[in-house]
């Protein structure tokens with residue numbers, strides 16, 4: 001039997017150059033507060049957590065988490081690591097339940113589930129390495145020749161800047177694009193016009209033969225979204241993302257009755273959280289994030305459930321753990337792709353920590369049939385630009 005002998009967590013604090021976001025960069029849940037301060041502060045995260053699990057034969061599996069890395073590190077070190085040390089990584093379903101049930105009083109959503117996710121992802125990487133197969137081959141194998149991806153950036157900016165960015169992305173062969181709204185309820189009618197002007201401008205560049213998705217990042221509310229939806233209808237959106245806060249499931253359900261598909265789930269956790277969303281017909285696209293939702297073990301169960309409801313799953317963020325699930329599930333039609341750029345939000349930090357992520361070409365990525373595990377390793381290329389806390 002292979003045994004887990006250690007769990008190593010490291011927090012990576014980015015110290016290198018960052019791009020300051022401009023005004024009205026992206027709406028977010030803090031916009032509702034009267035004292036805005038730097039509302040974007042809750043949106044940026046220049047930290048990441050890596051979780052390396054080693055077995056007695058010296059194999060190391062790598063997992064990661066991007067939510068509140070300092071707290072997730074403490075949770076793993078103090079509570080979760082002792083639950084998996086000495087165990088066989090191939091007992092992954094048992095280990096998942098052990099972690100989930102031992103910490104159920106406080107861990108079932110949020111920090112606890114992010115910690116479980118990081119460990120579970122590392123265990124899957126480990127299993128792939130131990131049997132010398134890519135993780136997607138353990139999950140069902142190749143359901144696609146390659147994975148279509150959508151260009152995910154287009155933060156709200158001047159009309160000209162957004163059009164130029166869309167034009168450049170078109171040049172790289174992308175056929176689907178996601179943009180962010182910069183204006184929400186606090187900006188009134190004028191903000192609505194500003195939002196619509198940008199959607200119109202993007203359609204002008206990409207035309208109507210390509211997919212356009214729009215992201216609110218929980219920065220709108222039910223009333224505002226109900227007023228915006230009729231005005232957005234003519235732009236033929238593939239989906240409108242996270243219009244309201246994650247807890248407002250009834251709001252999602254009401255909005256999703258309209259003609260624009262509503263997407264969400266990147267801030268939902270676990271199989272039963274998604275059962276609720278599906279039962280309520282709250283989303284038309286599921287966007288769990290594997291490194292929050294409960295790792296690959298939970299994600300694969302949600303995939304099966306979503307397939308039964310015929311709701312497509314398009315995981316939040318690029319990254320290997322999401323790509324392997326997308327490759328192995330016919331109900332995952334496309335993947336999100338963050339183009340590599342200077343550090344801005346923090347989404348892009350994984351490019352600076354890991355190496356091995358596929359680079360999009362003509363709107364597709366592919367996974368290597370011959371690379372075992374997730375196919376990434378921790379890079380030392382940017383090491384000097386991080387403060388690493390162990």
Ligand SMILES: [Mg+2]
Nearest residue numbers: 215241242266
């Ligand atoms: Mg999102």
